[in-house]
Amino acid sequence: xxxxxxxxxxxxxxxxxxxxxxxxxxxxxxxxxxxxxxxxxxxxxxxxxxxxxxxxxxxxxxxxxxxxxxxxxxxxxxxxxxxxxxxxxxxxxxxxxxxxxxxxxxxxxxxxxxxxxxxxxxxxxxxxxxxxxxxxxxxxxxxxxxxxxxxxxxxxxxxxxxxxxxxxxxxxxxxxxxxxxxxxxxxxxxxxxxxxxxxxxxxxxxxxxxxxxxxxxxxxxxxxxxxxxxxxxxxxxxxxxxxxxxxxxxxxxxxxxxxxxxxxxxxxxxxxxxxxxxxxxxxxxxxxxxxxxxxxxxxxxxxxxxxxxxxxxxxxxxxxxxxxxxxxxxxxxxxxxxxxxxxxxxxxxxxxxxxxxxxxxxxxxxxxxxxxxxxxxxxxxxxxxxxxxxxxxxxxxxxxxxxxxxxxxxxxxxxxxxxxxxxxxxxxxxxxxxxxxxxxxxxxxxxxxxxxxxxxxxxxxxxxxxxxxxxxxxxxxxxxxxxxxxxxxxxxxxxxxxxxxxxxxxxxxxxxxxxxxxxxxxxxxxxxxxxxxxxxxxxxxxxxx
Ligand SMILES: *[C@@H]1O[C@H](CO)[C@@H](O)[C@H](O)[C@H]1NC(C)=O
Ligand SMILES: [Ca+2]
Ligand SMILES: [Ca+2]
Numbered sequence: 215x216x217x218x219x220x221x222x223x224x225x226x227x228x229x230x231x232x233x234x235x236x237x238x239x240x241x242x243x244x245x246x247x248x249x250x251x252x253x254x255x256x257x258x259x260x261x262x263x264x265x266x267x268x269x270x271x272x273x274x275x276x277x278x279x280x281x282x283x284x285x286x287x288x289x290x291x292x293x294x295x296x297x298x299x300x301x302x303x304x305x306x307x308x309x310x311x312x313x314x315x316x317x318x319x320x321x322x323x324x325x326x327x328x329x330x331x332x333x334x335x336x337x338x339x340x341x342x343x344x345x346x347x348x349x350x351x352x353x354x355x356x357x358x359x360x361x362x363x364x365x366x367x368x369x370x371x372x373x374x375x376x377x378x379x380x381x382x383x384x385x386x387x388x389x390x391x392x393x394x395x396x397x398x399x400x401x402x403x404x405x406x407x408x409x410x411x412x413x414x415x416x417x418x419x420x421x422x423x424x425x426x427x428x429x430x431x432x433x434x435x436x437x438x439x440x441x442x443x444x445x446x447x448x449x450x451x452x453x454x455x456x457x458x459x460x461x462x463x464x465x466x467x468x469x470x471x472x473x474x475x476x477x478x479x480x481x482x483x484x485x486x487x488x489x490x491x492x493x494x495x496x497x498x499x500x501x502x503x504x505x506x507x508x509x510x511x512x513x514x515x516x517x518x519x520x521x522x523x524x525x526x527x528x529x530x531x532x533x534x535x536x537x538x539x540x541x542x543x544x545x546x547x548x549x550x551x552x553x554x555x556x557x558x559x560x561x562x563x564x565x566x567x568x569x570x571x572x573x574x575x576x577x578x579x580x581x582x583x584x585x586x587x588x589x590x591x592x593x594x595x596x597x598x599x600x601x602x603x604x605x606x607x608x609x610x611x612x613x614x615x616x617x618x619x620x621x622x623x624x625x626x627x628x629x630x631x632x633x634x635x636x637x638x639x640x641x642x643x644x645x646x647x648x649x650x651x652x653x654x655x656x657x658x659x660x661x662x663x664x665x666x667x668x669x670x671x672x673x674x675x676x677x678x679x680x681x682x683x684x685x686x687x688x689x690x691x692x693x694x695x696x697x698x699x700x701x702x703x704x705x706x707x708x709x710x711x712x713x714x715x716x717x718x719x720x721x722x723x724x725x726x727x728x729x730x731x732x733x734x735x736x737x738x739x740x741x742x743x744x745x746x747x748x749x750x751x752x753x754x755x756x757x758x759x
Contacts, residue, residue: 283472292405297363311339313524315354328691333648357524361513368508373500378493399434405468409485416476528643535630546618675709
């Protein structure tokens with residue numbers, strides 16, 4: 215890869231470091247540069263990524279950037295999107311207030327915030343009412359209605375690029391968001407409509423020096439087990455040799471972020487961005503591209519693969535259906551035929567779960583909310599169920615196998631999207647997310663604790679208001695709490711009695727039996743964070759002594 219050449223002016227940074235060095239001890243002078251500090255302090259950056267003032271034509275974009283997986287900043291390209299000029303809070307409220315979006319906390323991996331639609335789900339109206347103060351960030355599929363005001367950059371509007379625009383995502387916050395170091399599965403054009411963002415980039419060739427959750431090593435996505443504010447180089451010494459580049463992006467700029475490229479992002483000020491995702495491509499047919507005919511084109515006019523109506527479930531992050539098509543075809547042609555066990559084997563290989571006696575890692579979901587042990591057997595079980603469902607769609611003549619030339623040929627995009635969702639659908643895309651986020655055991659414990667508090671506060675019955683308050687303190691949403699209440703306070707007199715709880719507990723627990731999509735990196739990172747915190751606490755104890 216050709217490396218960008220511009221160097222960061224580090225004068226201010228360097229002087230701060232000098233001051234810190236004066237007050238630090240001999241011990242820390244001996245330690246590794248950047249240890250325990252922010253990501254990027256371990257060495258000087260290579261430089262800012264390349265900046266273009268004019269957009270390349272499709273062929274040039276492919277040859278110099280997309281095919282090379284080389285990030286580049288398009289200065290001012292977001293200004294062509296009407297949304298950049300229109301999307302004030304007032305405008306959004308008036309035109310899109312009722313649309314549903316997904317929300318996350320500003321620091322990735324903190325507990326999900328709640329909105330009027332449940333855990334991690336809110337309306338734009340409710341988000342706008344409090345986002346300045348709250349620790350809440352829209353990270354969502356873009357509702358279709360808004361796609362009329364988003365422009366696709368000209369070079370993506372023809373040939374293979376145009377056919378392979380997968381989905382669009384909306385990002386909005388009052389600033390102060392901070393991601394982990396991670397990589398995404400698809401290519402993206404990320405345009406900033408408001409605010410500023412600082413990006414750190416690490417080329418995929420440094421992957422073997424980045425601590426990645428084991429199952430994600432072979433994947434396209436995934437997180438690094440590094441705290442971006444406190445990089446532990448003693449534990450991960452190889453990271454000290456990792457080169458990095460950066461970009462300072464301002465409102466009006468667009469960024470090409472290649473698939474699988476490691477990045478970490480911080481945002482400042484009121485922030486709005488739209489990213490348009492397109493397939494990882496190995497080749498493109500641009501014969502239909504006539505450079506003179508290319509224009510900024512409304513996203514609503516390019517036949518994006520995954521759209522979102524703004525009310526139902528999202529499909530954010532679902533697998534690229536074209537790649538799924540190719541994978542199924544490959545499996546089928548190499549094996550001669552496909553059936554459920556063969557599909558399962560293929561998937562276990564993809565997930566790195568095919569080695570029989572490998573003890574680590576254990577998938578533990580939702581460690582914050584309840585010890586939900588998600589081991590390999592559970593994942594196998596989930597994949598088993600998914601492949602059975604997929605077979606029901608693929609095996610149209612019901613003979614237990616999928617013929618390569620017949621049943622597998624000519625799968626429609628719609629069918630492939632359904633298969634992708636069965637395989638990979640994320641409960642965080644639905645209002646069921648709340649029920650997938652707490653284990654039945656955690657809910658049982660919570661309910662028992664509620665009853666204990668009721669015993670001391672009242673005649674043994676739990677007041678409606680108290681229950682709703684306890685449930686929200688537990689991490690649930692008001693909406694979820696009310697749903698529970700409608701089951702638990704069956705007679706609807708404003709109190710949950712012991713017998714009501716006893717009689718209706720199972721009906722509640724069944725609702726929480728939905729398992730979230732395994733995200734082991736998330737949990738490994740949680741473990742890492744806890745370890746860091748406990749070590750920090752230990753250090754503080756020493757300081758006190
Ligand atoms: C999936 O692949 C088959 C070839 O096996 C092809 O005929 C079909 O058009 C592909 N589907 C899509 C949506 O590209
Ligand atoms: Ca068949
Ligand atoms: Ca009652």
